[in-house]
Amino acid sequence: MSVLIPTTLAETVEALAGEPSSMVLAGGTDAMVEINGGRLHPQAVIAVGRVAELRTWTHDVTSSTLRIGAAVTYGELEGRHFQRWVPALSQAARTVGSPQIRHVATLGGNVATCSPAGDGLPVLAALDAVIHLVSNAGTRDVTFANFMVGPKRTTLQPGELIEAITIPVLSGWQGYTKVGVRNAMVISNAGACLAIDDEGGVRLALGSVGPTIIRCGDAEAFAASVVDHESRSVTDADATEFGRLAAAAARPIDDHRSTAEYRRHAVAVLSRRLLRRAFPNG
Amino acid sequence: MAENEAYVLHVNGSRREVADAWLGESLLYVLRERLGLLGSKAACEQGECGSCSVLLDDELVCSCLVLAASAVGQTVVTIEGIAPHGSPSDVQRAFVECGAVQCGFCTPGLIMAAHALLERTPQPTGSEIREELSGNICRCTGYGRIIEAVQRVAVWRAIGP
Numbered sequence: 525m526s527v528l529i530p531t532t533l534a535e536t537v538e539a540l541a542g543e544p545s546s547m548v549l550a551g552g553t554d555a556m557v558e559i560n561g562g563r564l565h566p567q568a569v570i571a572v573g574r575v576a577e578l579r580t581w582t583h584d585v586t587s588s589t590l591r592i593g594a595a596v597t598y599g600e601l602e603g604r605h606f607q608r609w610v611p612a613l614s615q616a617a618r619t620v621g622s623p624q625i626r627h628v629a630t631l632g633g634n635v636a637t638c639s640p641a642g643d644g645l646p647v648l649a650a651l652d653a654v655i656h657l658v659s660n661a662g663t664r665d666v667t668f669a670n671f672m673v674g675p676k677r678t679t680l681q682p683g684e685l686i687e688a689i690t691i692p693v694l695s696g697w698q699g700y701t702k703v704g705v706r707n708a709m710v711i712s713n714a715g716a717c718l719a720i721d722d723e724g725g726v727r728l729a730l731g732s733v734g735p736t737i738i739r740c741g742d743a744e745a746f747a748a749s750v751v752d753h754e755s756r757s758v759t760d761a762d763a764t765e766f767g768r769l770a771a772a773a774a775r776p777i778d779d780h781r782s783t784a785e786y787r788r789h790a791v792a793v794l795s796r797r798l799l800r801r802a803f804p805n806g
Numbered sequence: 807m808a809e810n811e812a813y814v815l816h817v818n819g820s821r822r823e824v825a826d827a828w829l830g831e832s833l834l835y836v837l838r839e840r841l842g843l844l845g846s847k848a849a850c851e852q853g854e855c856g857s858c859s860v861l862l863d864d865e866l867v868c869s870c871l872v873l874a875a876s877a878v879g880q881t882v883v884t885i886e887g888i889a890p891h892g893s894p895s896d897v898q899r900a901f902v903e904c905g906a907v908q909c910g911f912c913t914p915g916l917i918m919a920a921h922a923l924l925e926r927t928p929q930p931t932g933s934e935i936r937e938e939l940s941g942n943i944c945r946c947t948g949y950g951r952i953i954e955a956v957q958r959v960a961v962w963r964a965i966g967p
Contacts, residue, residue: 529879559873561851622853623919623941
């Protein structure tokens with residue numbers, strides 16, 4: 525086994541091209557669990573936590589976007605800049621593991637693992653985030669929807685590295701919420717992100733209730749037709765119907781953490797609550 | 807670094823060489839089994855319990871989730887490095903005074919977490935304490951006396967013991 529600790533992106537991409545089967549190690553909060561448990565035996569590790577380009581983020585005022593380096597940690601994403609620009613992502617960040625986990629766990633690592641329970645992922649799906657990939661052959665941009673293709677399955681190619689994630693900065697309300705057995709240190713049994721886009725559209729993405737993150741087209745279209753942006757209002761009946769349509773879009777399973785029935789119920793409640801928070805009147 | 811190559815960690819202010827070790831070992835394993843620092847406890851080894859908490863470049867982390875070989879060039883502070891032997895830190899004294907220690911297994915991790923919290927937030931509210939210590943599991947105390955101990959240190963640091 526070998527361990528490489530590059531400090532530049534060029535060095536990282538070159539190392540990955542030389543040994544495409546290398547394991548890219550960011551925060552290690554997923555990978556080390558597998559290594560400690562004897563289920564993963566990497567031959568070559570590239571630890572990217574000190575790659576300067578991956579550790580930075582930029583706010584582009586002209587395009588109103590945030591470009592977040594793959595090795596930016598969830599602890600950083602809890603901070604005040606992100607609370608202002610992408611509140612849903614900041615809220616999701618605060619629900620990840622514990623302070624110990626958030627100090628090292630990265631957004632890029634969450635995207636690379638691509639578990640349906642990844643807390644940041646419903647936010648990326650709802651906001652139509654773009655994943656920037658880089659290899660020694662060049663760069664490639666892929667929408668989050670086209671990146672995640674199944675539970676822990678992505679369209680990342682051997683030799684490719686997740687460099688950054690671009691997220692639009694929207695002016696409307698947005699929020700993330702999840703259900704688990706306690707408030708801290710918990711993997712979600714169901715999670716949801718709701719965001720109002722700049723055209724007045726209502727976006728809803730669900731986590732932990734299907735093989736991928738699920739965007740709820742029917743619920744989104746319904747909400748757009750019934751909410752009143754001016755008075756920030758929606759009726760109770762319409763909020764409940766929104767929850768029902770969200771639950772209908774979910775594809776949950778029974779597993780060791782929860783049941784499909786409970787997850788479907790939770791999705792209806794979470795979605796209704798999020799819509800109510802976005803439209804508190806009426 | 808290649809197969810079984812020796813590497814150096816900076817632990818509690820000392821250079822510590824790790825030789826003849828598998829490069830896949832966690833920092834927790836290396837601290838305990840290679841360097842003889844048994845204060846950080848090995849329990850869940852998946853980041854859930856916090857009993858292996860250490861400071862890595864001044865950030866509180868679970869040492870079980872850090873690949874030891876990737877910590878080369880970083881500074882590690884363990885419970886053994888938090889205060890000189892025989893003169894406990896204020897957090898350690900408060901834990902004893904408040905009865906925040908029962909079986910003691912979670913204590914080193916909680917002491918590290920409490921130090922990290924008070925460094926960042928000298929006067930934490932009750933909910934800030936609960937959130938910042940949420941990654942450390944204690945099965946004995948019910949947490950009441952642990953929270954009291956942290957609050958006591960906050961008072962000591964503000965107005966003196």
